[in-house]
Amino acid sequence: MTKALRTRQKILDTAAQLIYEHGLSRFRIDDLVADVGITRQTFYRYFKNKNEVMTAVVVANGIKLAERVFDELTAMQLSFEDFLVEGVVHSVEVIKSEDSFYRFLEDDLTPAVGIMIENFLTVEQAMLPLADPYIERARESGIVKAEVTTHDILRWIFRAFLSEMLLSGLEPVEARRNYLKKMLVPSICYDLR
DSSP: OOHHHHHHHHHHHHHHHHHHHHOSTTOOHHHHHHHHTOOHHHHHHHOSSHHHHHHHHHHHHHHHHHHHHHHHHHHHTOOHHHHHHHHHHHHHHHHHSTTOTTHHHHHTHHHHHHHHHHTHHHHHHHHHHHHHHHHHHHHHTTOBOTTOOHHHHHHHHHHHHHHHHHHTTTSOHHHHHHHHHHHTHHHHBOOOO
């Protein structure tokens, strides 16, 4: 790894730690450059502004969250329908866990959601290699409706995830699961019962 890549990574790692400790709303460039041990001028060689580094941290951790949840659910060998529902529910539960880095999403939900929405296509592109084979197997098995694309599925999951983030404290997990089974799954899957 070159010195430039190491410096960029150190900036991102330190920014992530500061966001974890203080939240997005209290994240400051002055704190970041002091902790990294660089000048503001050096920071601006790597990132245009505070929003760009915050976006990089939120997107990178959104991708890590999705990969983690995908790996954990794949190991459970769930049906495709349950995989959809549990993917949304489990993602929110990971974020809400006490020791989770993703806790900042709950504390600064509005700016974090804004960043995630603006960068959905970046996250989606990172998810395609994981999700596409799984979705295609379900499609070949006759589970996924023919007119529903992989992009549609990822977009619906993302929307359901955002709704769950906003509403998760209002209902018990089982009620949220049942709602997703009733509303999300029929949009994507044929009723094979």
